[in-house]
Amino acid sequence: MKKKDIFTIIISVFIFIVALAFAYRYFVPAPKDSGVKVIVPHPVVPTFNQEQLKVLKNDVVDYSQDLTPKDNGGNKPIIQ
Numbered sequence: 001m002k003k004k005d006i007f008t009i010i011i012s013v014f015i016f017i018v019a020l021a022f023a024y025r026y027f028v029p030a031p032k033d034s035g036v037k038v039i040v041p042h043p044v045v046p047t048f049n050q051e052q053l054k055v056l057k058n059d060v061v062d063y064s065q066d067l068t069p070k071d072n073g074g075n076k077p078i079i080q
Helices: 003-027 050-059
Strands: none
Touching: none
């Protein structure tokens, strides 16, 4: 074997191990006692009612784009 072939094999094995590590991390969830904490910035009441839902909906700003095609003469939608 040439020096170039050995170098190629070592690099290939390294890339394969890194790819396996990323796949493992992506598909296998962390165990419950892993120390990962989730912080909720506001208290969550288990008896969530419709008035609280309305408050949440009113405080949410929708930044999604309007992708409806318009005709050149105004704001009339092309697709009915």
